Amino acid sequence: MNLTLHVWRQKDVATPGQMVRYDAPNVSEHMSFLEMLDVVNEGLILKGDEPIAFEHDCREGICGSCGFMINGIAHGGFKNTTVCQLHMRHFEDGDEVFIEPWRATAFPVMKDLIVDRSAFDRIIASGGYVSVSTGSAPDGNALPIRKQDSDLAMDAAACIGCGACVASCPNAAAALFTGAKISHLAHLPQGQPERKERSLRMVRQMNAELFGNCTNIGECEATCPKGIPIEVIASMNGDFLAASWQERPPVEIAGAG
Amino acid sequence: MNLNARIPSGPIEQRWDKARFDLKLVNPANKRKYNVIVVGSGLAGGSAAATLGELGYNVKCFCFQDSPRRAHSIAAQGGINAAKNYQNDGDSVYRLFYDTVKGGDFRARESNVYRLAQVSVSIIDQCVAQGVPFAREYGGLLANRSFGGAQVSRTFYARGQTGQQLLLGAYQALERQIDAGKVKMLPRTEMLDLIVIDGKARGIVARNLVTGRIDVHMADAVVLATGGYGNVFYLSTNAKGSNTTAIWRAYKRGAAFGNPCYTQIHPTCIPQSGDYQSKLTLMSESLRNDGRIWVPLKQGDTRTAAQIPESERDYYLERMYPSFGNLSPRDIASRAAKRVCDEGRGVGPGGLGVYLDFSDAIRRLGQKTIAERYGNLFEIYERITGEDPYTLPMRIYPAVHYTMGGLWVDYHLMSTVPGLFVLGEANFSDHGANRLGASALMQGLSDGYFVIPYTLGNYLASEKFAKVDETHPEAVAALAQTQSMTKQLLAIKGKRTVSSFHRELGKLMWDFCGMARNAKGLEQAADKIAGLREEFWKNVNVSGEAGDLNQNLESAGRVADFLELGELMCHDARVREESCGGHFREEYQTSDGEAQRNDDSFSHVAAWEYQGPNQKPVRHQEELQFEYVKPVQRSYK
Numbered sequence: 001m002n003l004t005l006h007v008w009r010q011k012d013v014a015t016p017g018q019m020v021r022y023d024a025p026n027v028s029e030h031m032s033f034l035e036m037l038d039v040v041n042e043g044l045i046l047k048g049d050e051p052i053a054f055e056h057d058c059r060e061g062i063c064g065s066c067g068f069m070i071n072g073i074a075h076g077g078f079k080n081t082t083v084c085q086l087h088m089r090h091f092e093d094g095d096e097v098f099i100e101p102w103r104a105t106a107f108p109v110m111k112d113l114i115v116d117r118s119a120f121d122r123i124i125a126s127g128g129y130v131s132v133s134t135g136s137a138p139d140g141n142a143l144p145i146r147k148q149d150s151d152l153a154m155d156a157a158a159c160i161g162c163g164a165c166v167a168s169c170p171n172a173a174a175a176l177f178t179g180a181k182i183s184h185l186a187h188l189p190q191g192q193p194e195r196k197e198r199s200l201r202m203v204r205q206m207n208a209e210l211f212g213n214c215t216n217i218g219e220c221e222a223t224c225p226k227g228i229p230i231e232v233i234a235s236m237n238g239d240f241l242a243a244s245w246q247e248r249p250p251v252e253i254a255g256a257g
Numbered sequence: 258m259n260l261n262a263r264i265p266s267g268p269i270e271q272r273w274d275k276a277r278f279d280l281k282l283v284n285p286a287n288k289r290k291y292n293v294i295v296v297g298s299g300l301a302g303g304s305a306a307a308t309l310g311e312l313g314y315n316v317k318c319f320c321f322q323d324s325p326r327r328a329h330s331i332a333a334q335g336g337i338n339a340a341k342n343y344q345n346d347g348d349s350v351y352r353l354f355y356d357t358v359k360g361g362d363f364r365a366r367e368s369n370v371y372r373l374a375q376v377s378v379s380i381i382d383q384c385v386a387q388g389v390p391f392a393r394e395y396g397g398l399l400a401n402r403s404f405g406g407a408q409v410s411r412t413f414y415a416r417g418q419t420g421q422q423l424l425l426g427a428y429q430a431l432e433r434q435i436d437a438g439k440v441k442m443l444p445r446t447e448m449l450d451l452i453v454i455d456g457k458a459r460g461i462v463a464r465n466l467v468t469g470r471i472d473v474h475m476a477d478a479v480v481l482a483t484g485g486y487g488n489v490f491y492l493s494t495n496a497k498g499s500n501t502t503a504i505w506r507a508y509k510r511g512a513a514f515g516n517p518c519y520t521q522i523h524p525t526c527i528p529q530s531g532d533y534q535s536k537l538t539l540m541s542e543s544l545r546n547d548g549r550i551w552v553p554l555k556q557g558d559t560r561t562a563a564q565i566p567e568s569e570r571d572y573y574l575e576r577m578y579p580s581f582g583n584l585s586p587r588d589i590a591s592r593a594a595k596r597v598c599d600e601g602r603g604v605g606p607g608g609l610g611v612y613l614d615f616s617d618a619i620r621r622l623g624q625k626t627i628a629e630r631y632g633n634l635f636e637i638y639e640r641i642t643g644e645d646p647y648t649l650p651m652r653i654y655p656a657v658h659y660t661m662g663g664l665w666v667d668y669h670l671m672s673t674v675p676g677l678f679v680l681g682e683a684n685f686s687d688h689g690a691n692r693l694g695a696s697a698l699m700q701g702l703s704d705g706y707f708v709i710p711y712t713l714g715n716y717l718a719s720e721k722f723a724k725v726d727e728t729h730p731e732a733v734a735a736l737a738q739t740q741s742m743t744k745q746l747l748a749i750k751g752k753r754t755v756s757s758f759h760r761e762l763g764k765l766m767w768d769f770c771g772m773a774r775n776a777k778g779l780e781q782a783a784d785k786i787a788g789l790r791e792e793f794w795k796n797v798n799v800s801g802e803a804g805d806l807n808q809n810l811e812s813a814g815r816v817a818d819f820l821e822l823g824e825l826m827c828h829d830a831r832v833r834e835e836s837c838g839g840h841f842r843e844e845y846q847t848s849d850g851e852a853q854r855n856d857d858s859f860s861h862v863a864a865w866e867y868q869g870p871n872q873k874p875v876r877h878q879e880e881l882q883f884e885y886v887k888p889v890q891r892s893y894k
Binding site for chain 2 (some may be wrong): 053
């Protein structure tokens with residue numbers, strides 16, 4: 001099949017970008033979307049043009065590197081599918097395809113389809129972990145965990161940090177991403193000691209990164225390639241509210257005597 | 258070249274304890290005075306950086322991806338082994354040790370493997386404490402599954418995303434140290450050279466992949482955890498960015514390269530569909546627990562799977578290896594698949610495929626149970642092929658998956674360059690000539706969480722460090738050399754793209770240094786690769802600029818290194834005149850087609866020493882001692 005692509009080209013974070021039209025001839029239905037772009041890029045290089053920059057790595061839908069908007073929908077809009085796993089059999093000869101980067105204040109465009117998602121790392125650094133240094137763990141079976149709870153934790157932990165939720169949200173909120181980590185650890189006994197502090201710090205970091213507020217629209221859940229349920233946002237809000245209510249300024253501890 | 262492996266003396270059960278007592282310690286107050294560089298943020302690098310940060314060292318951690326959470330460890334599906342014996346089915350540290358040495362076809366160092374089996378149990382504890390959501394039974398305790406090459410259930414898993422969950426555990430521990438200010442993370446930064454001063458590793462040259470700026474970073478020790486080099490074959494199950502550059506450039510600075518030819522070809526991958534194909538997708542080996550592998554008995558059988566009656570199917574693994582059956586080790590299962598396809602009994606386009614059939618399991622256990630166990634893998638398969646594995650058997654074919662070779666390290670995981678430590682898949686160590694399933698995650702985390710914190714401390718406490726900075730002549734020279742290589746790549750402006758060279762290299766490697774190798778083919782391939790490399794430096798077309806985010810330039814540097822490594826792999830495979838594990842030389846096989854080792858001549862590690870551009874490297878040997886597991890012909894029959 002032959003396709004016409006309209007792709008966002010932008011030199012760097014400081015230079016304004018624009019849509020540029022490219023032909024993608026002889027596309028096989030068995031190709032993945034990224035393989036189709038690979039072929040277009042080979043042609044551009046041989047013509048002396050710069051290839052289209054896009055992020056990708058595992059091409060198995062698990063590393064979370066890839067992702068852009070295809071015709072206005074994050075990852076192209078197929079259920080539980082990242083762009084690297086999207087195959088061209090879903091397109092038809094003559095289709096015009098519009099390809100743009102994630103758009104959000106917190107995700108500045110670095111080049112073409114590549115955005116800076118380091119805000120996600122800083123949200124995790126603000127408390128998305130259990131504080132257990134290597135060597136201090138009890139036996140793995142010392143703490144039985146209800147299978148149902150463990151499964152719910154796994155559902156939330158499946159997040160790959162691709163950023164589709166932010167890109168899909170009209171508010172550019174990172175609530176699904178942040179909620180997924182808070183919910184993962186909140187379902188497990190290991191996550192309890194730091195549960196309140198975690199929700200306070202992570203939500204505040206999320207706000208500081210200039211992500212928008214969640215208004216329960218649900219686009220994030222609809223486009224999440226890992227099917228993270230929107231309940232994780234409720235879980236985050238519940239924890240944050242409870243923790244805010246009980247928050248007290250830290251008390252300076254006086255020494256003995 | 259000194260290949261002293263520094264193996265502790267005494268009974269094998271006590272060696273790691275003895276080493277830990279003998280290793281020197283760094284006083285807690287002094288740890289913050291040491292700077293350590295960790296390159297790579299996967300299971301090995303991420304866990305090492307986090308743990309060294311917890312201990313108090315100043316750590317700088319580098320990765321080429323946009324975040325440490327992207328490292329390729331994330332793609333491991335099936336599980337992680339540990340000798341917990343929670344199933345009461347006969348497992349023990351000794352059995353895991355034994356299985357791993359035997360699985361590696363008696364080409365691994367016993368003491369390292371024993372330590373790996375010992376610390377495997379602590380890994381599970383650590384990961385559970387971090388909140389890794391391992392699969393559980395209804396009673397709330399941890400679940401296990403069985404895996405290839407073992408007759409006990411010792412594999413822990415988190416659905417089909419075990420690597421992801423373990424990596425996120427290490428990543429979160431790492432982010433905690435970043436937040437605490439103990440680790441400085443430099444993502445989107447690629448190591449391009451190693452700086453060696455007075456014979457010690459003292460820093461690296463790295464390129465900021467966003468601005469293109471090339472800088473020197475100095476330290477008291479350098480830890481490489483940069484993964485494997487399977488992408489030398491172009492098509493592999495590795496992530497597109499996985500590369501050999503860090504370890505290759507360290508090799509060119511004096512680190513010996515161990516057993517470069519040992520490559521693992523994984524039996525269960527989705528077959529290639531066309532020339533544009535950019536990578537191959539693995540289907541977890543855990544599928545072989547319930548799936549049965551077969552091909553038609555008849556050559557050139559064009560009927561669909563459903564049309565072929567039971568009596569005309571050949572469940573060849575069950576037939577050839579009745580005691581391990583579909584769970585035979587990877588090298589054995591891959592070669593068997595190649596053999597039946599070579600006989601003209603393969604299925605699917607080009608006859609390069611075998612069936613992995615779940616119909617019996619679905620009948621026995623119900624679709625719900627199968628979906629619970631493998632649902633996400635079935636989805637991946639359907640997304641890629643457009644076929645539903647609940648109704649049609651999967652088609653699979655072997656693909657390059659893992660490299661057992663890597664930089665040579667001693668028991669302390671230190672390379673032949675003092676102060677350069679190598680962890681995880683990047684080193685050659687624990688898997689011999691073939692890695693068993695669910696052992697890569699175990700080794701990465703063992704090296705990072707539990708070995709390097711001890712051995713690195715010993716090195717720092719034992720050595721005196723001259724004060725050096727970015728202005729040292731060695732650092733200045735390494736920086737200038739890296740900058741000039743970048744300029745040179747951009748200046749060629751030839752007629753071929755980087756990936757056309759990479760594809761051609763990959764095809765040579767697959768045809769001549771792949772599942773079956775012979776002397777003539779290896780010699781030819783080495784010559785052809787040398788010619789291809791020459792053409793690359795005259796005729797490659799690298800687009801864009803040096804001072805910019807330039808993916809084509811990144812890839813050009815990596816392919817330039819693969820073009821050198823590929824030749825070394827062919828030499829190594831040529832000289833090793835035996836078959837062992839993943840290295841199968843057609844000239845050396847038993848009458849029934851199994852690998853024929855030659856223990857008299859080749860019971861050693863080959864460690865290659867770089868001699869300069871276009872010079873033949875020198876091959877050194879570390880003799881392997883088998884005091885506990887006596888080498889026998891591996892049998893899974």
